[in-house]
Amino acid sequence: MRLGLAGTGRIGTSHAETLKGFDEVTSVVVADVDSARARAASAKLGVEFADGIDALFQSGLDGLVVTAATDAHPKLITAAVDAGIPVFCEKPVAADIEGTLAVIDRISGSDVPVQIGFQRRFDAGYTAARGAVTSGDLGWIHTLRATTLDPAPPPAEYVPHSGGLFRDCGVHDFDIIRWVSGREVTEVYALGTNRGERFFADAGDVDTAAATLVLDDDTLAVVSLTRYNAAGYDVRLEVLGSRSNVIVGLDDRAPLRSVEPGVVALAGPAYPGFMERFRPAYTRELEAFVSVVAGRTTSPCGVADALEAFYVAEACEISRRERRPVGIDEVRR
Known part of the structure; x- marks a missing residue:
């Protein structure tokens, strides 16, 4: 499968490195609002680079991992769902309750899976x-x-x-x-x-x-x-x-x-x-997302859980x- 990753900060870079090591993942494509940072992560990890978020969505993704800044989460989640792309997003869904409810309302009725990152x-x-x-x-x-x-x-x-x-x-x-x-x-x-x-x-x-x-x-x-x-x-x-x-x-x-x-x-x-303490948990969490993308399992932690x-x-x-x-x-x- 071909997975995209939006946001190449510390945790995003770590997730990209983990994803590229999974047998089912044939390619990882990274992007960031800071294209230079994404390009550097691409070169360091040996993964593909997309010059911006729009280019990332146009690169034929089977799933999307969101590790961008919090204020970008709602737009990225809803864009992925609209495109029929299963999405994993680090917490939170949005910066506040109203924003979280807006995402829930926006994606209600869709069968595209959304998994929220509570690695514990x-x-x-x-x-x-x-x-x-x-x-x-x-x-x-x-x-x-x-x-x-x-x-x-x-x-x-x-x-x-x-x-x-x-x-x-x-x-x-x-x-x-x-x-x-x-x-x-x-x-x-x-x-x-x-x-x-x-x-x-x-x-x-x-x-x-x-x-x-x-x-x-x-x-x-x-x-x-x-x-x-x-x-x-x-x-x-x-x-x-x-x-x-x-x-x-x-x-x-x-x-x-x-x-x-x-x-x-x-x-x-x-x-x-936290990265050192929960490194094995982060790996298992992303393994679960790969299983969700493959259609073998449902999302183990959805938007409603994040809201609660x-x-x-x-x-x-x-x-x-x-x-x-x-x-x-x-x-x-």
């Missing part, structure tokens, strides 16, 4: 945790604890366009809590603080946050987020049940240091970032700003 669903640990929940091995679930702790803040210019800590970062935790638990979030209470760089506050954002989520069966989930965890990239999920518990992300490279006597330190080194996670993020942002509990029904359109 393809991580071996999260998959095992979901299996432990669905099998009943843990008993009934009373608590989930999720963390996404970045080792360093993003560039200052990124923050005003990121959507904020909950939408940009926490949305992954919100999606995976839904997916692992099999439940929906009904209410949130969130707080955020700024003790680091001033540019977060200047953008109306926070650098550290915590949120308590109530699920539809009264299970509680606690999510902790920060841009300042210099020990390393720390993403974990604890699932605590009436009979047993499991934890995702507790491996030799977790940036954790016990001060209990006699406890052996983890081998390390700590994960420096976005609702939770939106509710958390309102809760943080107004210092009150917010029901998901308040933000649902």
